[in-house]
Amino acid sequence: MQGKEVKWKTFFSETGAISQFTGWFFHEFLRPRYEFREFLRQCFVIGYKSLPLIALTGFIMGLVLTMQLRPTLVSYGVEARLPDMVSLSIIREIGPVITALIFAGKIGSSIGAELGSMRVTEQIDAMEVSGTNPYKFLVVTRVWATTLMLPVLTILSDAVGLYGGYLGINIRGVMSLDLYINEVLNTVVFSDVIPATIKTFFFGFAVGIIGCYKGYNSKKGTEGVGRSANSAVVLSSLLIFIIDLIVVQITDLMGLN
Amino acid sequence: MDTADRIAEKPVSEPQRTAVLEIKQLKKAFGSNVVLDDFNLAVYRDENVVVLGRSGSGKSVLIKCIIGLLKPDLGSINVLGEDVLALDHDGLDHIRMRIGFLFQSNALYDSMTVRENLEFPMRRHLKNMNTDEVNERVNEMLSNVGLLHTIDMMPSELSGGMQKRIALARTLILKPEIILYDEPTTGLDPVTGREISTLMVEMQEKYKTSSIIISHDMKCVKATADRVVVLVDGKAHAIGSYADIRQSADERVKQFFE
Incomplete structure (x- = not known):
């Protein structure tokens, strides 16, 4: 019984601390000084360096999804609807969520480990005593970079995933690229693309803020760094699903599904 | 009156x-x-x-309070005339x-080269300096610590002693008036520790800085101290020159020299 109480207490204090950390972000990000150079560097590190992994997983996702869907559609005699199903699945749900999960694994853990290591080796303190606001320099720039880079990476992942779907169709059948693109464009409408893209901003924000929170508050030496990286991935992945659930409910209420 | 009290009562400065x-009354x-x-100090x-x-006696807490990393109760x-x-x-x-801080762990930014580590405080505070002046200052500080050749290296490529020297160069880069050293020779071999102590004294003489040095390395204490404060139970238990403290009959002071 006491153990349960401690767990609830930990849960609420952790939730409170994350909320405070997030509030601090909104308090700091509008105030000068602006760390543009560091922000651009983070966009390069977080965005550009994630491109190969995101593109590869996107491609495999499209290819495998097509190959898995095909037998079912063939059994119902609607094989011709394969491009429609693949494109809707990728753009509305699988593309954003899988990309965000891969992103959380790669970037969330790397931010958690980097800031955690900086914390335990006193680099964050060194930044503070040299008159630099470490929250602004390290956290605000990274959270902005993850928030803005994940939608871009998702769009790329969707495009590569759709190309994977095209190759998947052509493994067992024949369809020209023109016809495939035409089918996709006839199926997908703005109300599919816009909510799916908007939610990726929230996914990116969640990955950034959780990675930074875990790293920035890292304790207990190198063991704490590993724990920060690990819990950053677990918590941000969980948040991605929770945000997805909320967004789906909202779009459903708005009649966009 | 015990020895510690007598030492504390000595006139320590003109x-x-x-x-x-x-x-005061921290x-x-x-x-x-x-x-x-x-x-009080x-x-x-x-x-x-x-x-x-002794370890855990509050030495590091003291200098972290001075620099504002911790808030005293x-x-x-x-x-320098300001109520921190x-x-x-x-x-x-x-x-x-105006205050330099040398961390026990050196705290060099490991994602930056030596040059970038030294430039970091300058780029943020000395914006009126042009690139040539920044380069000149970086070269001056690296020459002071004898490591100009490491300018484009990463901290991970340097030995512990070299990292300590680079950290000292970074501490000096804004030419502070006061330097706080947190156990500057801990974890170094005796020869390197002696070199760092000598370097600290040289830099103090060259740049006319005042320093608080946290240490329990008696060789470093002897080499660097104008005055020694013995911290016991959160208080300045004894204050005096190294020679005074060395000769103290107080058991709690003597234990550091045994």
Whole structure:
């Protein structure tokens, strides 16, 4: 019984601390000084360096999804609807969520480990005593970079995933690229693309803020760094699903599904 | 009256000397653990004061309170005429430009080269300096510590002693008036430790800095101290020159020399 109480207490204090950390972000990000150079560097590190992994997983996702869907559609005699199903699945749900999960694994853990290591080796303190606001320099720039880079990476992942779907169709059948693109464009409408893209901003924000929170508050030496990286991935992945659930409910209420 | 009291009562500095740092009745506790309790200290211009104490006695807490990384529960800290505890964020940043801090772990930014580590404080505070002047300052500081050839290396490529020298160069880069050293020779071999102690004294003479040095390495204490403060039970238990403290009959002071 006491153990349960401690767990609830930990849960609420952790939730409170994350909320405070997030509030601090909104308090700091509008105030000068602006760390543009560091922000651009983070966009390069977080965005550009994630491109190969995101593109590869996107491609495999499209290819495998097509190959898995095909037998079912063939059994119902609607094989011709394969491009429609693949494109809707990728753009509305699988593309954003899988990309965000891969992103959380790669970037969330790397931010958690980097800031955690900086914390335990006193680099964050060194930044503070040299008159630099470490929250602004390290956290605000990274959270902005993850928030803005994940939608871009998702769009790329969707495009590569759709190309994977095209190759998947052509493994067992024949369809020209023109016809495939035409089918996709006839199926997908703005109300599919816009909510799916908007939610990726929230996914990116969640990955950034959780990675930074875990790293920035890292304790207990190198063991704490590993724990920060690990819990950053677990918590941000969980948040991605929770945000997805909320967004789906909202779009459903708005009649966009 | 015991030896410690007699040492503490000695006139430690001439009255006309200027105090650059004054700590009065400082108290800091973590929960029920009182680390500093009614701690008083004045550091004068061009003076090296060593704070000697056992591990966990509150030495590092003291200098973290001075630089504003920790907030004391009671007392006052006056640095270069400014009441540190009354300063807002900008005021604290301003005073921090005049104080250097050498971390025990060196705290070099491991994602940056040596050059970038040294440039980092300058790019943020000395914006009127052009690239040539920045390069000149970086080269000057690296030459001071004899490591100009490491300018484009990463901290991970350097030995512990070299990292300590680079950290010292970074501490000096804004030419601070006061330097706080947190166990500068801990973890170094005796030869490197001696080199670092010598370097600290050389830099103090060259740039006319005042320092607080946290240490329990007696060789470093002997080499660097103008005055020694022995921290026991959160208080300045004894204050005096190295020779005075060395000759103390007080058991709690003597234990550091055994």
